Amino acid sequence: QVQLMGSGGASVQAGGSLRLPCEVSGFNRSRDCMAWFRQSPGKERGGVAGIDRKGRTNYRDSVKGRFTISLDNARDILYLEMNSLHIEDTGIYYCAATRLCWPLSRLFVPTNFPNWGQGTQVTVSS
Secondary structure (H helix, E strand, O other): OOEEEEOOOOEEEOOOOEEEEEEEEOOOOOOOEEEEEEEOOOOOOEEEEEEOOOOOEEEOHHHOOOEEEEEEOOOOEEEEEEOOOOHHHOEEEEEEEEOOOOOHHHHHOHHHOOEEOOOEEEEEEO
């Protein structure tokens, strides 16, 4: 059973940066892949960024060039580095793990993920 614990949420001003860590345990690097999701006020939970077992990444169009997903294999921590934050990036961010890793577009579908961390709130203000 993969267990995840996301954290790092905060209130920041637009244009600022934030890094969200997610501690992961029980995952298999040759089998599992991971992603970050966001649930903004009044919207459904949607994929933001995903990373597969080979390190290939996929990003929602609105965050490309601003967000970076990475996995620290030595420390078993999944990160989401967020730069140039927009007000629209406000929401609850969740890390998640799945075995359904291909095609990469699967990493944007919440129902493909059986393992979730608790959400962490990111609020971006003007």
